[in-house]
Amino acid sequence: MLSRRLFLKSTALIGCSAAAHPLLSSATFAAAPGDNRLVVIILRGAMDGLDAFQPYGDPALRGLRQTLSLGPDHGATDLDGFFALHRGLSELMPLWQAGQLAFAPAVSTPYRDKRSHFDGQTMLEAGTGTDLNLDAQQDGWLNRLLQAMPGQASETAYSVGVSQMRILQGQAPAKSWTPKAQMDLSPQAEQLLTRIYHDDPLFRDASAQAMEIVASLSPDLATGKPGQDHLEIARFAADRLNGQTRIASFSIGGWDTHAGQAGSLPRMLGRLADTILTLKADLGANWARTTVMAMTEFGRTVRENGSAGTDHGTGGTLLAAGGAVRGGRMMGDWPGLAEDDLYDGRDLMPLRDIRAYAAWAMHAKFGIDRATLEGSVFPGLDMGSDPRMTA
Amino acid sequence: MPSYAEIAAIRLGFGLSPRLTPPADPAGMAASVAAATRIGPQAVTLDKVRAWQDKGLDLGAAARAGDPAARDRDVAYRRRLGGIYRAAIQNRFARAVDDHSGFGERLVWFWADHFTVTGGTVYWNLMTDAFVQDAIRPHLTGRFADMMLAAEIHPAMVRYLDQDRSVGPNSARARRNPDKPLGLNENLAREMIELHSLGVGADYSQQDVTQLAELLTGLAYHPRQTGIFRPGQAEPGAETVLGARYGGGRASLDDIRGVIADLARHPATARHIARKMAVHFVADDPPQPLVDRLAAVFADTGGDLGAMNLALAEAPELRQQFRQKMRQPFDFLVAALRGLGVDGRQVRDMKPGQLQRLLLQPMTAMGQAWGSPLGPDGWPEDQAAWASPQGLAMRITWALSAPSRLTDPLPDARQLLRAALGDTASEALSWAVPRAESQAEGVALILASADFNRR
Numbered sequence: 061m062l063s064r065r066l067f068l069k070s071t072a073l074i075g076c077s078a079a080a081h082p083l084l085s086s087a088t089f090a091a092a093p094g095d096n097r098l099v100v101i102i103l104r105g106a107m108d109g110l111d112a113f114q115p116y117g118d119p120a121l122r123g124l125r126q127t128l129s130l131g132p133d134h135g136a137t138d139l140d141g142f143f144a145l146h147r148g149l150s151e152l153m154p155l156w157q158a159g160q161l162a163f164a165p166a167v168s169t170p171y172r173d174k175r176s177h178f179d180g181q182t183m184l185e186a187g188t189g190t191d192l193n194l195d196a197q198q199d200g201w202l203n204r205l206l207q208a209m210p211g212q213a214s215e216t217a218y219s220v221g222v223s224q225m226r227i228l229q230g231q232a233p234a235k236s237w238t239p240k241a242q243m244d245l246s247p248q249a250e251q252l253l254t255r256i257y258h259d260d261p262l263f264r265d266a267s268a269q270a271m272e273i274v275a276s277l278s279p280d281l282a283t284g285k286p287g288q289d290h291l292e293i294a295r296f297a298a299d300r301l302n303g304q305t306r307i308a309s310f311s312i313g314g315w316d317t318h319a320g321q322a323g324s325l326p327r328m329l330g331r332l333a334d335t336i337l338t339l340k341a342d343l344g345a346n347w348a349r350t351t352v353m354a355m356t357e358f359g360r361t362v363r364e365n366g367s368a369g370t371d372h373g374t375g376g377t378l379l380a381a382g383g384a385v386r387g388g389r390m391m392g393d394w395p396g397l398a399e400d401d402l403y404d405g406r407d408l409m410p411l412r413d414i415r416a417y418a419a420w421a422m423h424a425k426f427g428i429d430r431a432t433l434e435g436s437v438f439p440g441l442d443m444g445s446d447p448r449m450t451a
Numbered sequence: 452m453p454s455y456a457e458i459a460a461i462r463l464g465f466g467l468s469p470r471l472t473p474p475a476d477p478a479g480m481a482a483s484v485a486a487a488t489r490i491g492p493q494a495v496t497l498d499k500v501r502a503w504q505d506k507g508l509d510l511g512a513a514a515r516a517g518d519p520a521a522r523d524r525d526v527a528y529r530r531r532l533g534g535i536y537r538a539a540i541q542n543r544f545a546r547a548v549d550d551h552s553g554f555g556e557r558l559v560w561f562w563a564d565h566f567t568v569t570g571g572t573v574y575w576n577l578m579t580d581a582f583v584q585d586a587i588r589p590h591l592t593g594r595f596a597d598m599m600l601a602a603e604i605h606p607a608m609v610r611y612l613d614q615d616r617s618v619g620p621n622s623a624r625a626r627r628n629p630d631k632p633l634g635l636n637e638n639l640a641r642e643m644i645e646l647h648s649l650g651v652g653a654d655y656s657q658q659d660v661t662q663l664a665e666l667l668t669g670l671a672y673h674p675r676q677t678g679i680f681r682p683g684q685a686e687p688g689a690e691t692v693l694g695a696r697y698g699g700g701r702a703s704l705d706d707i708r709g710v711i712a713d714l715a716r717h718p719a720t721a722r723h724i725a726r727k728m729a730v731h732f733v734a735d736d737p738p739q740p741l742v743d744r745l746a747a748v749f750a751d752t753g754g755d756l757g758a759m760n761l762a763l764a765e766a767p768e769l770r771q772q773f774r775q776k777m778r779q780p781f782d783f784l785v786a787a788l789r790g791l792g793v794d795g796r797q798v799r800d801m802k803p804g805q806l807q808r809l810l811l812q813p814m815t816a817m818g819q820a821w822g823s824p825l826g827p828d829g830w831p832e833d834q835a836a837w838a839s840p841q842g843l844a845m846r847i848t849w850a851l852s853a854p855s856r857l858t859d860p861l862p863d864a865r866q867l868l869r870a871a872l873g874d875t876a877s878e879a880l881s882w883a884v885p886r887a888e889s890q891a892e893g894v895a896l897i898l899a900s901a902d903f904n905r906r
Binding site: 269 | 488616618625632634635636637659708718816826828831834836838839842843848879880883887897900901904
């Protein structure tokens with residue numbers, strides 16, 4: 061059999077994406093990479109983890125926040141006597157009780173100090189450290205995971221939605237789609253289009269994927285209702301994950317709460333909860349084999365700002381959900397909010413690299429060895445001890 | 452070989468049209484920008500938006516008081532203003548469709564994107580259009596520093612980046628309200644440095660951001676208060692940004708003018724703006740000699756944007772790097788309208804439903820919802836962001852269905868090929884177009900082609 065790694069190397073050299081090559085259809089590489097599913101949700105804009113999972117048991121919290129993170133006395137649900145779940149996430153309580161929801165309250169990428177969303181997101185999706193030029197980082201860690209997975213096909217991984225997902229970009233073929241797209245081409249037009257796109261790799265590959273996906277869509281995935289894009293995306297992702305797809309990634313924007321956070325954050329958290337519950341409902345029995353990780357480029361300031369919001373910070377929260385998650389608990393340690401415990405006197409101190417959680421999940425669910433994870437998927441990462449996020 | 456006029460109209464403008472003759476040389480191309488600096492009497496401006504908001508405050512208050520008639524008046528008023536905003540969007544399309552070179556309107560798009568603001572309510576949507584008229588158009592051939600000042604202190608920007616919520620922690624206002632959480636918001640300060648001037652790779656610190664945020668306190672807007680500076684909420688004392696001291700006396704807008712003038716002429720700003728223009732107009736990964744030339748022009752002329760426009764128009768890289776860029780959805784739709792021979796008047800006459808079905812909904816589906824980029828960094832430039840399978844599927848869908856609803860009869864596909872692409876059409880496309888089964892599919896092939904979607 062043709063060596064996949066060798067093939068990818070050679071096709072990369074001539075600038076031809078493997079996705080469009082007839083030899084690389086899913087029939088050729090039919091062996092599915094196991095039954096486990098991984099969903100990575102990028103929360104763009106930096107979610108305030110201190111509001112989503114409120115450390116109301118920390119004595120310093122009250123002095124830092126006046127209108128936010130007010131704990132169980134103000135509508136949040138107690139989780140463990142120290143943390144409380146924001147009311148926007150309260151629909152996830154049954155998952156917590158079933159041991160299918162967990163969070164790591166003080167994590168971050170290696171990104172520090174400049175606190176730019178865009179660089180923060182680039183680093184989160186690239187999965188690299190601080191030693192590389194951010195502008196040059198065009199590929200993502202889910203793509204490098206694919207390159208390390210034997211027996212995967214282009215259908216194995218999907219990015220879903222209209223926005224660009226750097227996390228899945230790279231040499232390994234992966235698909236991207238939005239449930240809103242449709243095409244109605246005559247066979248003649250399809251042939252002619254294929255011909256005129258032939259010499260332009262970008263158009264050739266994108267159109268080939270588009271035609272293939274349109275031909276394979278389940279009906280009625282689109283709701284067509286305004287404001288429900290996240291549900292369409294979750295349903296489409298679940299539809300694919302119920303088939304050959306094992307990895308899906310998409311983003312939910314709108315977390316940049318500089319002002320009036322108590323007004324906007326509940327809505328965003330509600331969207332996140334609805335997205336997770338839609339995945340659970342549509343995945344059916346496959347939910348038991350699914351790990352969902354919701355990640356954000358960084359956290360927000362521990363102090364509420366002058367506009368009843370929060371500014372860009374450092375330490376933030378990872379949310380994990382799914383039947384494959386060992387949940388009902390906080391993962392990792394809590395740094396504390398006392399003045400001396402803060403990062404730079406203003407931010408939550410990150411205690412662990414967010415990539416370590418993702419790496420351990422890939423190790424457990426896709427059997428990727430530690431050397432590959434620390435060497436190429438997340439170059440330079442020290443995975444440390446196993447947080448045992450998944451069952 | 453394609454002429455200069457063809458190359459320039461496609462690369463710097465919105466493409467060719469059977470109705471229009473683009474300038475034949477760089478000087479003509481640069482001079483054509485002047486047309487886009489003109490603001491018509493119908494244009495939405497800050498003064499108009501202020502008056503609309505003022506009246507809206509009364510109507511809104513009356514409606515909230517519970518009088519059903521007042522509520523109806525409020526709804527009708529906002530609907531009427533919604534129509535004005537819709538007309539403003541149509542005007543943006545129409546001006547781009549009619550501009551004989553297209554360069555000026557492309558620059559409007561570029562700079563409005565560089566200084567991204569978004570709206571929300573109908574009043575603030577109108578304010579984003581006022582922003583284009585007040586802060587962008589007048590400065591297209593002027594100095595970058597003047598555009599930057601106009602943009603940063605415009606109410607649309609002050610609100611979008613939360614500057615209106617930022618209060619000096621030791622200001623008179625904060626001291627009067629010890630129980631309210633009044634304090635700094637550093638959003639505008641951060642983006643002013645990272646996005647609008649120096650660039651995120653430049654040499655600055657969190658301390659510079661915080662100090663600039665303190666210096667910016669006082670910027671504010673309310674439709675019923677004149678002026679945009681409130682000394683009472685400004686942080687007292689001098690601030691040091693990038694090693695220079697500002698303020699210290701009575702707080703005033705002059706301190707902010709001072710820091711913006713210095714940011715605008717910083718060497719890192721010259722490099723940042725030069726690279727950004729080269730990326731937008733020439734290639735996602737632009738040739739370094741072009742970036743260096745543009746940066747030198749910026750530095751030598753003190754940020755003269757007219758000189759930058761000419762330097763771009765003269766760049767041999769326009770030809771050498773032809774078709775290195777993907778047209779963004781707005782650019783694609785305008786180029787298609789131009790190629791099909793649609794004129795600005797037809798665009799302005801579109802009914803609300805037509806505007807939605809033919810332009811705004813497709814634009815959203817292609818990944819560029821009007822006025823709603825995801826963040827203050829604006830729309831992506833990278834071709835992969837626009838040539839995704841779903842984005843391309845949307846362009847193909849539009850090319851199949853929209854032209855027959857825009858022109859009756861459809862142009863002959865072979866004529867459209869000539870009109871829209873001139874001597875730039877590839878052999879493969881010229882071969883394929885006559886083989887389409889129908890004129891509609893021939894037209895769709897052209898508009899969906901890589902030839903047409905790249906510039």
